[in-house]
Amino acid sequence: MRGGGAARLARYGLLRTDRAADLLTGVPLGLWEAGAVVDSPAEEILVALGGVGDPDLALLSLHRLATEDPAVLPALREGAGLRRRLLGVLGASSAFGDLIAARPQLWHELTDPGAYAHRPATGELVAGLLGAVGAKIADGPTTGTSGAHATVIGPAAVLALRNEYQRRLLCLAARDITGASSMDEVSAELADLADALLQAALSVAAATLPAGRPPARLAVVAMGKCGGLELNYVSDVDVLFVAEPADPDGDCEGALRTATTLASSMMRICQQAAWPVDAALRPEGKDGPLVRTLASHQAYYQKWARTWEFQALLKARPAAGDLALGGEWLGIVSPLVWKAADADGVVADVRAMRRRVVDHLPSAEAAKEIKLGPGGLRDIEFAVQLLQLVHGRTDPEIRSGNTLEALAKLRAGGYVGLADGTAMGEAYRFLRTVEHRLQLQRLRRTHRIPDDDDGVRWLARSLGIMGSAEKGPVEAFLAQWAQVARLVRQLHEKLFYRPLLEAVARVPSDAYRLSPEAARDRLGVLGFTDPAGALRHVEALTTGVSRTAAIQRTLLPAMLFTFADSPNPDAGLLAYRKVSELLGRTPWYLRLLRDSGPVAQRTAQLLGASRYVADLLSRDPEALQLLADDNELKPRSFETLLTSMTGAAARSVEPVAAVTAVRTLRRRELLRIACADVLRLLDVREVGQALSDVSDAVLAATLQAAIRGVTAERGEPLPARIAIIALGRLGGQEIGYSSDADVLFVHEPDEGVADADAARAAIAVAERVQRLLAARSVDPPLTVDAGLRPEGRQGPLSRSLASYEAYYRRWSSVWEAQALLRARVAAGDAEVGERLLWIADDLRYPVGGLDQAGVTEIRRLKARVNAERLPRGADPTTHTKLGRGGLGDIEWTIQLVQMQHARAVHDLRSTSTLDALQAAAEAGLIAHHCAADMITAWRLATRVRNALMLVRGRPSDQLPRYGPDLAGVAWVVDRETDDPQSFVDSYLRTTRRARRAVEDIFGA
Structure with missing residues (x-):
C-alpha cells in the first residue's frame, strides 16, 4: 500500500493498515479503492470505526459478519444508531464478534432504536426467558414443584436459554458501550437477567422432575453481587436455597430431597446455558446441605455463623422460585445480622x-x-x-x-x-x-x-x-x-x-433505642451524676433532621461511653455541647470528629478530665483540629514560637494590640501543651520545658513591643540595652500552668549616656512589660514578678550591670545568692544578660563553697518559709509545694548542695532541679538512692501540681484527700489507677521516701 493510503487508514485508528486495506478493498465490504474511500456513507462507517475500542478488531469482525450477511452494509450506511451500536460492540468484544459471526441474524437486534431507550423491566426479561423454554407465564412463577413448567427440556432447553440470554446480553452491551445505560443500570440489568435465567432454569428443572416426588416450595436467594443488583458481565451467581413442604403438614424430609434435586438441576442448566451458580455461601459452605428449611437456617445463624457470613447476608435478597418463602427467610435472618453486629x-x-x-x-x-x-x-x-x-x-x-x-x-x-x-x-x-470492559472483551x-x-x-x-x-x-x-x-x-x-468505629461497635444497639426514662437510667449507670441534665444536652445536640444532628447521633453514643470513663462526665458533656454550639455550623467541625483519627475520643477524654482545657477550648474552639495529629500536639520549638510571636507583635504599632496578639498565640500553645499532657503524650520535663519556652517567647515579644512604645513616647531611640533574666521555676525551665514569671530586669547604658537617663528609660520599659501582661484578658494570665531583685520591691525595677555588681559584692544576702542558682537569660539583649550571669557566678557559686554561717542561714530560711507560707489548714503531708517531701524540700536541698560544691563540681551548675540532682549523685555528693527518691518525688509532685490546674481550671498546691478533684488528678497523673485513695497512698509513700533523703542531706 502506498504511504498516503496507510496514513489515512491510521487516522481512522487502524493500526494494522495492510490488513485493513485488504479487508476494506475486497468482497464483501468494498469500502476502499486505491487508497481512497469509495463513497460518503463508507466514510461515515470508517469514522465510526475510529471511535471504537479496537478499530482493527471491529473491522475484522465486520468483515466476517458481512461475509455471512451482506445486508449489514447497507444498513450501516443508512443508520447512524446502528453504526454506533454494532461497531461499538464489535470493537469492544471479540467474543461478541465471534457470536454475531456464528449467528448473523443477531445484528438485527441492534437496529431498533426503541430497544435502547430504556432498561427492560424484570418481568419482561423473565417472560422472555420463560418463553424460550415454552413455560406458560399464566401458570405463575415456578415455586418448586408448582407454577410454570417448561415444555422444552434437555439440550434443547439449554440451547434456547443460551440463545435468549446471549440476545439479551448483546442488547445490554450495546446500550452500555454507547452510553445509553449507566454503569449502575448495566449492573442492575445483569442481575435482573440472572434472576430471569434462574427462574427459567427452575421451570426446566421442575418439568424434568420424576413423578411422585413429595411437593416442595423452593426459594432461590441471591447473594453477593447478584444479590446487591450489581452483577458483572461474567461472574458466578452466588445463591443459597430455602425449602419447605408445599403442605405445612407434609413430608419435610421428602420435600427437602425434592428441593435438592430441583436446585441441583437448576444449577446444572444455568452453568450449561450461561454461568456457574455458586452455593458456597450457604451455611457450612460446601460441606453443608445444599438446601435447608427456615428453621435450619435460623438455628445455624443463631448458633454457629461467623462474622463473614453475616457480612455476606447484607446483600441477600429473594431472586427466584418461591419469593414469598424467600421473604420469610429474609425476615428471619435479617434481625440476626444486626444482632450479630452487636457482638x-x-x-x-x-x-x-x-x-x-x-x-x-x-x-x-x-x-x-x-x-x-x-x-x-x-x-x-x-x-x-x-x-x-x-x-x-x-x-x-x-x-x-x-x-x-x-x-x-x-x-x-x-x-x-x-x-x-x-x-x-x-x-x-x-x-x-x-x-465491565475487561470482561466484555472475551466474555x-x-x-x-x-x-x-x-x-x-x-x-x-x-x-x-x-x-x-x-x-x-x-x-x-x-x-x-x-x-x-x-x-x-x-x-x-x-x-x-476510623477509630470511632470500634467505639461505636462497643455501644449496645439497645442504647440507641431507649425511652427518655430508660435513657436517664442508663446515663446514671454510666456515671453521670445529673442524668436528666446529661439527657438534655444529648437531646439538644441530636434533635432535628439536619445533617449536623444526624452526625451527632452517630458520634454521641460512643462519646458518651468515653465521657463516662473520664473523671467528670457531666462537665465534659456540657463543655462538648458548648463547643458544638460554637462550631456546629462550621463545615469542618463534625467532619473532623467523625473522620479524623482519634479526635472524637480525645475530645471526650479532654473535656471530661480538664476544666482548664475546656475553658481554653471554649475561647479557641478551632484549636480542636490539633487533636487530629500527634505531630500537631508536639510543643513547638522556642525558635518557632519566638518567630511567630515577635512577628505577630510587630504587625501592630500600638503595644496593647501587639501584646493581645501575642497572648492569643500563647493561649493556643497552652492548649496544645495541656492536651498533650492530659493525653500522656508528654512527660513532666517536656511539659515544663514547653511552658517555659512559651513564656520566654511571650517575654521577648512583649519586651520588643514595650521598647517600641517607650521609644515612640520619648521621640528618640532607647538609650540602653535591656535583658530579662529568668529566675525560679522559669529559670529552671520547669514552670507549671499557673506559675508566675520570676525575673530580673537589667540594662546597660549606651556609650555616652548618663546612668540616670538609661535607668529611667529601662524602668519605663520594665513597667510597660509588667503592665501589658497584667492587663485584664480572657486569656490565662502571665504575671511578671520582679520581687527577687536587689532590695526586693523597694529597689528599682531595673538596674545597670554596674549597679548589680556593686550591690551583689556589698549587700546581697544568702537568699539572693540562692535565687541566682536558677538565673538564665530569657529575653532581650543576650550579651547584657550573659554579663549579669557572669557577675552572679561568684555569688551563687562561692569560692570555697558555702560557709557554715551560710548553711545555717539557709536552714533557718527554709524553716521560716515552711512555717509562714504553708496556708492555714493545709495538710503538710499532701501539699505539693511546701509539704513534707514536696517540691520545696527537694529544691532547697539540691540548692544547698549546689552552693556548697558547684564551684568545684562544674556539672552542678545547672538551673534544672533534676539535672542538678543527677549531677550530685554522679559526683558522689548525694547517695544514688537518695537522689532517685527525690527525683521520683519531684516528678510526681510536679505532675500533681500541674494536674490540679488542669482538672480544676484554677491553681492549687494541695492534693485533695477525697472527692471529684482527687479522682480527676489521679486519672490525669496515673490512668491505670482505678482507686483514687490508692493514688493518695502512693503519693504519701513517695514523698515520705523523699523526706527521709532530704533530712539526711539538708539536716546534715
Missing part, C-alpha cells in the same frame, strides 16, 4: 478478613488487580459494609445490599463525609466500568489490567479515553487509574480504620 470483635473480624484477602494476593498480581488489590473494588465494598454493620444496627435507612445505594445513604445519614462519599462513589463507578471472568500496551490501549479507548497530544490513551488511562486507586486506598483507610 464483640466484629470490626476486628472484618478488618482481618480484608487483610487476609490482600495478603493472599501475589504481589505481582496486586499491582494489576482492580478488584482485590489495594485501591480496588474490595476496598470500597469492605469499607461500606463495615460502616453498615456498625451503624446499621440502629439506623435501618442504611441497610442496602447495593454498594452505591448504601454509600449514598451513609453519606446522607452523615456517616460518611459529603466529599468523601461522592469521591468514593465516582471511583467505584470508574472501577466497575473498567471491570471471560477477569479483573486484571492487561500487561501489554495494545491491551491497555484497547481498554482505554473502549472507556472513551482517547488521550491527547501530550499523553496517549495508554498513558492517560494508567494515570487516571493510578489516581483513582490512590484515592480509594486513602478513603478506605480513613473509613475502614
Whole structure:
C-alpha cells in the first residue's frame, strides 16, 4: 500500500493498515479503492470505526459478519444508531464478534432504536426467558414443584436459554458501550437477567422432575453481587436455597430431597446455558446441605455463623422460585445480622478478613488487580459494609445490599463525609466500568489490567479515553487509574480504620433505642451524676433532621461511653455541647470528629478530665483540629514560637494590640501543651520545658513591643540595652500552668549616656512589660514578678550591670545568692544578660563553697518559709509545694548542695532541679538512692501540681484527700489507677521516701 493510503487508514485508528486495506478493498465490504474511500456513507462507517475500542478488531469482525450477511452494509450506511451500536460492540468484544459471526441474524437486534431507550423491566426479561423454554407465564412463577413448567427440556432447553440470554446480553452491551445505560443500570440489568435465567432454569428443572416426588416450595436467594443488583458481565451467581413442604403438614424430609434435586438441576442448566451458580455461601459452605428449611437456617445463624457470613447476608435478597418463602427467610435472618453486629470483635473480624484477602494476593498480581488489590473494588465494598454493620444496627435507612445505594445513604445519614462519599462513589463507578470492559472483551471472568500496551490501549479507548497530544490513551488511562486507586486506598483507610468505629461497635444497639426514662437510667449507670441534665444536652445536640444532628447521633453514643470513663462526665458533656454550639455550623467541625483519627475520643477524654482545657477550648474552639495529629500536639520549638510571636507583635504599632496578639498565640500553645499532657503524650520535663519556652517567647515579644512604645513616647531611640533574666521555676525551665514569671530586669547604658537617663528609660520599659501582661484578658494570665531583685520591691525595677555588681559584692544576702542558682537569660539583649550571669557566678557559686554561717542561714530560711507560707489548714503531708517531701524540700536541698560544691563540681551548675540532682549523685555528693527518691518525688509532685490546674481550671498546691478533684488528678497523673485513695497512698509513700533523703542531706 502506498504511504498516503496507510496514513489515512491510521487516522481512522487502524493500526494494522495492510490488513485493513485488504479487508476494506475486497468482497464483501468494498469500502476502499486505491487508497481512497469509495463513497460518503463508507466514510461515515470508517469514522465510526475510529471511535471504537479496537478499530482493527471491529473491522475484522465486520468483515466476517458481512461475509455471512451482506445486508449489514447497507444498513450501516443508512443508520447512524446502528453504526454506533454494532461497531461499538464489535470493537469492544471479540467474543461478541465471534457470536454475531456464528449467528448473523443477531445484528438485527441492534437496529431498533426503541430497544435502547430504556432498561427492560424484570418481568419482561423473565417472560422472555420463560418463553424460550415454552413455560406458560399464566401458570405463575415456578415455586418448586408448582407454577410454570417448561415444555422444552434437555439440550434443547439449554440451547434456547443460551440463545435468549446471549440476545439479551448483546442488547445490554450495546446500550452500555454507547452510553445509553449507566454503569449502575448495566449492573442492575445483569442481575435482573440472572434472576430471569434462574427462574427459567427452575421451570426446566421442575418439568424434568420424576413423578411422585413429595411437593416442595423452593426459594432461590441471591447473594453477593447478584444479590446487591450489581452483577458483572461474567461472574458466578452466588445463591443459597430455602425449602419447605408445599403442605405445612407434609413430608419435610421428602420435600427437602425434592428441593435438592430441583436446585441441583437448576444449577446444572444455568452453568450449561450461561454461568456457574455458586452455593458456597450457604451455611457450612460446601460441606453443608445444599438446601435447608427456615428453621435450619435460623438455628445455624443463631448458633454457629461467623462474622463473614453475616457480612455476606447484607446483600441477600429473594431472586427466584418461591419469593414469598424467600421473604420469610429474609425476615428471619435479617434481625440476626444486626444482632450479630452487636457482638464483640466484629470490626476486628472484618478488618482481618480484608487483610487476609490482600495478603493472599501475589504481589505481582496486586499491582494489576482492580478488584482485590489495594485501591480496588474490595476496598470500597469492605469499607461500606463495615460502616453498615456498625451503624446499621440502629439506623435501618442504611441497610442496602447495593454498594452505591448504601454509600449514598451513609453519606446522607452523615456517616460518611459529603466529599468523601461522592469521591468514593465516582471511583467505584470508574472501577466497575473498567471491570465491565475487561470482561466484555472475551466474555471471560477477569479483573486484571492487561500487561501489554495494545491491551491497555484497547481498554482505554473502549472507556472513551482517547488521550491527547501530550499523553496517549495508554498513558492517560494508567494515570487516571493510578489516581483513582490512590484515592480509594486513602478513603478506605480513613473509613475502614476510623477509630470511632470500634467505639461505636462497643455501644449496645439497645442504647440507641431507649425511652427518655430508660435513657436517664442508663446515663446514671454510666456515671453521670445529673442524668436528666446529661439527657438534655444529648437531646439538644441530636434533635432535628439536619445533617449536623444526624452526625451527632452517630458520634454521641460512643462519646458518651468515653465521657463516662473520664473523671467528670457531666462537665465534659456540657463543655462538648458548648463547643458544638460554637462550631456546629462550621463545615469542618463534625467532619473532623467523625473522620479524623482519634479526635472524637480525645475530645471526650479532654473535656471530661480538664476544666482548664475546656475553658481554653471554649475561647479557641478551632484549636480542636490539633487533636487530629500527634505531630500537631508536639510543643513547638522556642525558635518557632519566638518567630511567630515577635512577628505577630510587630504587625501592630500600638503595644496593647501587639501584646493581645501575642497572648492569643500563647493561649493556643497552652492548649496544645495541656492536651498533650492530659493525653500522656508528654512527660513532666517536656511539659515544663514547653511552658517555659512559651513564656520566654511571650517575654521577648512583649519586651520588643514595650521598647517600641517607650521609644515612640520619648521621640528618640532607647538609650540602653535591656535583658530579662529568668529566675525560679522559669529559670529552671520547669514552670507549671499557673506559675508566675520570676525575673530580673537589667540594662546597660549606651556609650555616652548618663546612668540616670538609661535607668529611667529601662524602668519605663520594665513597667510597660509588667503592665501589658497584667492587663485584664480572657486569656490565662502571665504575671511578671520582679520581687527577687536587689532590695526586693523597694529597689528599682531595673538596674545597670554596674549597679548589680556593686550591690551583689556589698549587700546581697544568702537568699539572693540562692535565687541566682536558677538565673538564665530569657529575653532581650543576650550579651547584657550573659554579663549579669557572669557577675552572679561568684555569688551563687562561692569560692570555697558555702560557709557554715551560710548553711545555717539557709536552714533557718527554709524553716521560716515552711512555717509562714504553708496556708492555714493545709495538710503538710499532701501539699505539693511546701509539704513534707514536696517540691520545696527537694529544691532547697539540691540548692544547698549546689552552693556548697558547684564551684568545684562544674556539672552542678545547672538551673534544672533534676539535672542538678543527677549531677550530685554522679559526683558522689548525694547517695544514688537518695537522689532517685527525690527525683521520683519531684516528678510526681510536679505532675500533681500541674494536674490540679488542669482538672480544676484554677491553681492549687494541695492534693485533695477525697472527692471529684482527687479522682480527676489521679486519672490525669496515673490512668491505670482505678482507686483514687490508692493514688493518695502512693503519693504519701513517695514523698515520705523523699523526706527521709532530704533530712539526711539538708539536716546534715
